[in-house]
């Protein structure tokens with residue numbers, strides 16, 4: 001029974017962690033785009049975004065990560081046999097990338113606060129696609145395990161995810177260009 005409790009809270013942790021990661025980088029987009037505002041709005045906005053980012057990272061995102069990892073350790077402790085599964089080792093590699101992304105976002109947050117980050121809103125929008133890819137791959141591995149199908153349906157789903165990510169980027173770019181035309 002404890003295995004189910006660990007799994008339930010593992011999944012709750014994943015939802016909280018990803019909600020935090022997606023919203024954090026969205027705030028980075030607004031933070032970077034605040035540079036286009038005149039003073040004093042620029043300073044007020046940047047200070048406000050810095051506070052929101054710090055609270056989101058420390059109160060939602062990092063605790064979500066800790067709950068996910070702690071519950072995963074619980075799952076493995078209750079059922080150590082699972083460590084022999086090949087899919088779990090591949091999942092470890094992608095989770096390691098996710099952890100690197102998490103701490104990298106923490107570094108960007110500190111640089112934005114110091115005014116020491118030259119990234120544009122468009123670059124942050126592109127960065128925000130990375131956790132989407134990791135989420136899809138990790139969930140696929142966790143659900144299909146060693147029988148992950150590599151047939152046409154899977155590739156169609158992969159193509160759909162890529163097309164969705166690309167269209168979000170293109171739509172954001174179009175909106176930015178339209179806005180630039182309006183301000184000229």
Ligand code: HEM
Pocket residue numbers: 007010011014068069072073075076082095098134135138139142143
């Ligand atoms: C330290 C990192 C992680 C470890 C060691 C880990 C390990 C595990 C284990 C042992 C299970 C139980 C599998 C089963 O009962 O068949 C599980 C389930 C699951 N994990 Fe993770 N996990 C980690 C991170 C993540 C992350 C980051 C995500 C999402 C992006 C994720 C998504 C899932 C899902 C969706 C399930 C449920 C699969 C199912 O029951 O069909 N895990 N995980």
